[in-house]
Amino acid sequence: MRLHKGYAALTIALLAIELAIALFLHDPIIRPYVGDALAVVLVYAGLRAVTNAGVLPATLIAFAIAVVIEFGQYFRVLAAIGLDHDRFARMILGSGFDPKDFIAYASGAVAVLLVERYRRASRAAAGIRTVSPSSDSSSTI
Template sequence: MRLNRGYAALTIALLAIELAIALFLNDPIVRPYVGDALAVVLVYAGIRAVTRLPVVPAALIAFAVAVAIEFSQYFRLLKAIGLDQNRFARMILGSGFDPKDFIAYASGAVAVLLIERYRRASRADAGIRTVSPSSESSSTI
């Protein structure tokens, strides 16, 4: 396993943005919806940083992780395991189920797919050889 430095840097940057949103914003749009969409992009970038998964499977896994976390909120998993008062756990896993969050997660996954498609087209237009997932190394984003 090789670390993809570009995706790793993106993961760290998105994590910092997500933490800033969670700690300093309490608005009706950015924190609940933009933050949720960015969370999918964060998980996607993390997956791509440490695996050679192609774009679509990595995006689907990132979306599935977000959906699983949302359902954990529905079933009050944090309360069941005694972490409902833990601020860090609530910040990472959320604290309240909202079916509208699924739209935000889907938006994040679609954004990933569109951005990656644009990147691939731009690279092809520039004559840059695109790398197949099996031979991808530590290239940058």
Template sequence: MRLRFEKRYFLLASGLLALEVVIALYLHDKIIRPYVGDFLAPVFLYCLVCSGLAVAPMRAAAGVLLISYLIEFLQYFHFLSWLGWQHIRVATVLLGNHFEWSDLLAYTGGVALVLLVEQMRGPRSLAPNGIGGSAA
């Protein structure tokens, strides 16, 4: 795993972050905010990881899914309250504030979408600047 800058993934991550913030701050419905937002969260993380690291898609997706699950389980244990951050809006928007089993399913679906898209795109180079290398 090497550092590299991948513009396409960076732009996708930036757009997804903006969309997630809009969803978190302005949508208070019963479908988009609780389900679509959680579905897109690991897609955002995946794009963020791939924008800066040369890493195989399966490895990146597995890491993102584990991070997503970890954040959700930290919500179960009221992690923000432990830190005294429960009233900090940015922390609650980024890390959430309550555990939901359905979120784990949404995260899994988001990672499944990422892997499906990556598989449809075919192997990608992991070499710096997209020259040479293999997708292993």
């Protein structure tokens, strides 16, 4: 197992933002849609922090996880396992199916791909070699 410190820090920061959104925002845009887009970025960053998955595979896995969770909401999985009244479970896994959420998840995935493409191009323009999993910015656990 590896730990990429940059992605780990991003994961922690995004988790704090997501928790703040879930606990303190009750608006019709940021909480449901920006929060859902950020959830895909959060899962992506977490995957990149602890695996050697590349940008595209990690993005697709993060998107797929979001889609599976959304379908879990459609099929009322939390109610089926007796967690529909658990505030923490509802905060993490959501409580209501909304097909518009798929657009938010796709937006989060596209944002990841665009930011990573920009980062790669910026590094190339600056003459910085792409960081490999065994470089100093990661450590093995």
